Amino acid sequence: xxxxxxxxxxxxxxxxxxxxxxxxxxxxxxxxxxxxxxxxxxxxxxxxxxxxxxxxxxxxxxxxxxxxxxxxxxxxxxxxxxxxxxxxxxxxxxxxxxxxxxxxxxxxxxxxxxxxxxxxxxxxxxxxxxxxxxxxxxxxxxxxxxxxxxxxxxxxxxxxxxxxxxxxxxxxxxxxxxxxxxxxxxxxx
Numbered sequence: 001x002x003x004x005x006x007x008x009x010x011x012x013x014x015x016x017x018x019x020x021x022x023x024x025x026x027x028x029x030x031x032x033x034x035x036x037x038x039x040x041x042x043x044x045x046x047x048x049x050x051x052x053x054x055x056x057x058x059x060x061x062x063x064x065x066x067x068x069x070x071x072x073x074x075x076x077x078x079x080x081x082x083x084x085x086x087x088x089x090x091x092x093x094x095x096x097x098x099x100x101x102x103x104x105x106x107x108x109x110x111x112x113x114x115x116x117x118x119x120x121x122x123x124x125x126x127x128x129x130x131x132x133x134x135x136x137x138x139x140x141x142x143x144x145x146x147x148x149x150x151x152x153x154x155x156x157x158x159x160x161x162x163x164x165x166x167x168x169x170x171x172x173x174x175x176x177x178x179x180x181x182x183x184x185x186x187x188x189x
Contacts, residue, residue: 011023092108092109099113099132113131117129117130117131136163136166137163137166140162140170141166141170141172141173141174142173144156144173144179145174148179154177154178154179155179155182156174156180156181156182157182157184158181158183158184159186160184160186161186
């Protein structure tokens with residue numbers, strides 16, 4: 001097991017903690033006929049680019065939604081994601097929907113959320129936007145509850161095209177509130 005980057009002393013200590021004296025003792029439970037008794041026949045090392053190209057070539061042998069009609073639905077659609085999106089969502093401010101409760105130690109996160117919500121309002125013309133929700137389903141349910149508080153109405157029209165799991169979360173949120181959910185058929189015209 002030379003590929004494990006631990007010193008011999010590290011390996012001895014780990015084996016001792018597990019109650020073994022050697023690597024062979026560690027693997028003794030594996031039947032002899034199931035153990036590989038020769039070196040692996042691996043190709044020589046590749047650059048990241050060469051490996052990326054090889055995996056792309058292997059992947060192109062598969063059928064995918066990029067080359068065939070896709071009828072998966074329920075949120076699995078063919079769509080383009082601009083390169084900027086992964087860079088933005090990888091920022092620490094956006095890795096969690098958790099809203100920090102100690103503003104003195106999380107000004108950056110709160111500032112980023114405020115600016116995001118402000119730009120959503122500017123782009124959509126809405127009066128309010130909330131970036132502090134865990135997922136799309138809870139956002140749908142919270143929006144419905146907010147609309148109920150604002151309008152006082154207890155009937156929600158819910159398009160059949162809304163993700164089925166989102167509709168289920170909405171049903172759960174409103175189950176004991178005396179709210180009526182009315183499905184509306186979707187017409188793609």
